[in-house]
Amino acid sequence: MRISELSDSTGVSVPTLKFYLREGVLHPGASRSRTQSDYDASHVERVRLVRALVEVGGLDLATVGRVLRTIEAPEVDRLGVLAVSQQALLGEPVTDQTCVEQTSTPGPQPREGAGRAERWLRARGWSVQERDPAIPLLDRAWRACEDAGIGLDETRMDQYADAVERIAAVDVASVPAEPLAAVRQVVVGTVLVDAVLSALRKLAQQHVAVTGHGPVSDA
Amino acid sequence: MRISELSDSTGVSVPTLKFYLREGVLHPGASRSRTQSDYDASHVERVRLVRALVEVGGLDLATVGRVLRTIEAPEVDRLGVLAVSQQALLGEPVTDQTCVEQTSTPGPQPREGAGRAERWLRARGWSVQERDPAIPLLDRAWRACEDAGIGLDETRMDQYADAVERIAAVDVASVPAEPLAAVRQVVVGTVLVDAVLSALRKLAQQHVAVTGHGPVSDA
Numbered sequence: 001m002r003i004s005e006l007s008d009s010t011g012v013s014v015p016t017l018k019f020y021l022r023e024g025v026l027h028p029g030a031s032r033s034r035t036q037s038d039y040d041a042s043h044v045e046r047v048r049l050v051r052a053l054v055e056v057g058g059l060d061l062a063t064v065g066r067v068l069r070t071i072e073a074p075e076v077d078r079l080g081v082l083a084v085s086q087q088a089l090l091g092e093p094v095t096d097q098t099c100v101e102q103t104s105t106p107g108p109q110p111r112e113g114a115g116r117a118e119r120w121l122r123a124r125g126w127s128v129q130e131r132d133p134a135i136p137l138l139d140r141a142w143r144a145c146e147d148a149g150i151g152l153d154e155t156r157m158d159q160y161a162d163a164v165e166r167i168a169a170v171d172v173a174s175v176p177a178e179p180l181a182a183v184r185q186v187v188v189g190t191v192l193v194d195a196v197l198s199a200l201r202k203l204a205q206q207h208v209a210v211t212g213h214g215p216v217s218d219a
Numbered sequence: 220m221r222i223s224e225l226s227d228s229t230g231v232s233v234p235t236l237k238f239y240l241r242e243g244v245l246h247p248g249a250s251r252s253r254t255q256s257d258y259d260a261s262h263v264e265r266v267r268l269v270r271a272l273v274e275v276g277g278l279d280l281a282t283v284g285r286v287l288r289t290i291e292a293p294e295v296d297r298l299g300v301l302a303v304s305q306q307a308l309l310g311e312p313v314t315d316q317t318c319v320e321q322t323s324t325p326g327p328q329p330r331e332g333a334g335r336a337e338r339w340l341r342a343r344g345w346s347v348q349e350r351d352p353a354i355p356l357l358d359r360a361w362r363a364c365e366d367a368g369i370g371l372d373e374t375r376m377d378q379y380a381d382a383v384e385r386i387a388a389v390d391v392a393s394v395p396a397e398p399l400a401a402v403r404q405v406v407v408g409t410v411l412v413d414a415v416l417s418a419l420r421k422l423a424q425q426h427v428a429v430t431g432h433g434p435v436s437d438a
Contacts, residue, residue, distance in 0.1 A: 052363035058277055121422065127429040128422045138418035144271035145411045150404060152415070156389060160412075161419055163385035168423035170378045174370065185369060186424075192364045193379075194417050196371070199357035200380055201416075202409065203340065203347045204387035210346040 003029070006039045010047040017047065025050050025065050049188070057191035063089065067191075071184045085186040087133075115139040120154055124161060167197065222248070225258045229266040236266065244269050244283050268407070276410035282308065286410075290403045304405040306352075334358040339373055343380060386416065 007014045020026035026046055029037030046068075053059045053067060070088035117139040121128060128135070145152040171189065175182050226233045239245035245265055248256030265287075272278045272286060289307035336358040340347060347354070364371040390408065394401050 048366050052367055056360050056363040117418075126422060126426040128425045132422065132425065134418045134421040134425075138415065138422065141275050141411060141414035141418055144275040145408070145415060147267050148271055148407045148411060150408045150411060151393065152412070156393060157415075159389045160386060160416060161423065163382045163389070164416060164419040164423045165427065166382035166385070167379060167420055168427045170375060170382070171420070171424050172427045174375060188367045189364070189369045190421065190424075192360060192367060192369060193371070194420070195360035196357065196364060196376075197379060197383060197416070197420075198413050199336075199353045199360055200383040201386055201390070201413070202353040203345060203351065203357065204380065204383045205390055205405075205409075206347045206351065206353075207345040208384065208387045208391045 001039050002036065003039065006043055006047065009044050010051070012047055012051060020047065020050060023061055023065065025061060025068055053188070053191055056195045058195075059089075059191060067187050070187055085183055085190065088187050089190060117142055120157060123154075124158065126161075220258050221255065222258065225262055225266065228263050229270070231266055231270060239266065239269060242280055242284065244280060244287055272407070272410055275414045277414075278308075278410060286406050289406055304402055304409065307406050308409060336361055339376060342373075343377065345380075 001009070003014055003017055006012075007017055010017075012020075017026065021028060026043065029039040029043060032038045049068075050064055053064045054061070059067070066088045070085065115136070117135055121135065142152060142157070171186075171193070174189070175185050220228070222233055222236055225231075226236055229236075231239075236245065240247060245262065248258040248262065251257045268287075269283055272283045273280070278286070285307045289304065334355070336354055340354065361371060361376070390405075390412070393408070394404050
């Protein structure tokens with residue numbers, strides 16, 4: 001199909017499609033003539049994925065590019081899937097294999113200058129890499145909450161973490177064994193399912209506020 | 220303090236501060252002379268909140284404006300806090316008080332043309348308003364997942380929802396009784412805690428993947 005037909009199929013304007021081609025987030029079509037290219041179903045699918053990552057996932061185009069390159073050439077074994085996926089999303093290498101804490105007992109004192117998030121992670125005993133780029137993200141978001149007067153202390157953070165562990169268990173259980181499919185699932189799923197969870201949280205707040213009770217406790 | 224000192228205190232450039240003043244997300248300082256104004260601690264706090272909502276929460280400035288107006292003049296009773304807060308965040312009125320489903324038993328057939336999210340919400344029995352703006356958000360994010368090859372069926376959605384109910388219970392329990400504080404907590408907390416939860420989810424995925432087990436089941 002021509003680029004105008006690709007535009008009709010996806011609802012994305014021709015100038016935007018040309019921008020995607022220039023930025024490399026859309027692969028070139030087959031040359032039909034000196035000025036025309038031929039696009040197929042793979043282009044329709046790619047444009048839809050780019051739109052979803054931008055509009056639903058809120059990613060910028062540079063991150064979309066990293067995500068797509070990762071999906072296409074994931075030279076990783078199964079264990080590296082999460083690290084490679086995080087790198088695609090956060091733009092930082094995850095090289096240090098040291099874990100903050102490997103056991104479920106409180107660990108040693110955190111190194112000097114460690115942020116509140118890292119100290120809390122150690123106390124909780126989560127197995128995460130010391131230089132995981134999500135740690136400074138957590139630190140920043142936590143500080144923003146405190147600065148804004150949201151009383152997010154360690155107790156409330158632990159309550160959130162208990163619930164998020166359940167979410168992560170669903171995430172990890174749904175990752176396919178095949179590496180290429182796994183990276184796609186983790187990278188795209190992390191972004192798009194965040195949007196699902198954000199909408200679910202707003203709806204669940206209404207439900208809990210109206211009915212006056214949360215889920216059955218398992219304490 | 221002068222605007223240059225407000226800039227030093229907050230790390231936000233003078234041109235950006237002037238932009239905030241023009242856009243109305245920062246209240247004017249007291250006039251000191253024809254060309255100078257005097258800023259105080261309330262301006263420092265406001266600039267920090269705007270930065271947090273933009274940088275950590277990912278809001279655009281129009282939404283920040285709605286959030287701030289809502290925080291400042293929440294003419295609502297306690298029950299209306301969530302509706303007003305959602306309106307501030309999503310920019311749509313929540314007027315229809317009809318609930319999708321008020322009981323925990325499966326409800327009647329959804330109206331014709333209802334999206335998958337609405338049908339699923341009915342089956343789940345969550346008490347949410349029929350025109351809740353989070354429903355189309357959920358619909359769109361769910362469709363984006365399916366289009367991108369993320370196998371997010373009703374079973375997996377229910378597993379996520381079980382976990383998110385726990386998050387919402389923590390959210391609702393932390394809302395103060397006083398309406399003005401409540402609106403602030405809900406509006407700002409929804410945005411900034413979403414960022415906390417997103418970072419937590421990435422870390423929890425690592426933990427679950429490394430340790431090979433999720434939280435203790437309460438099934």
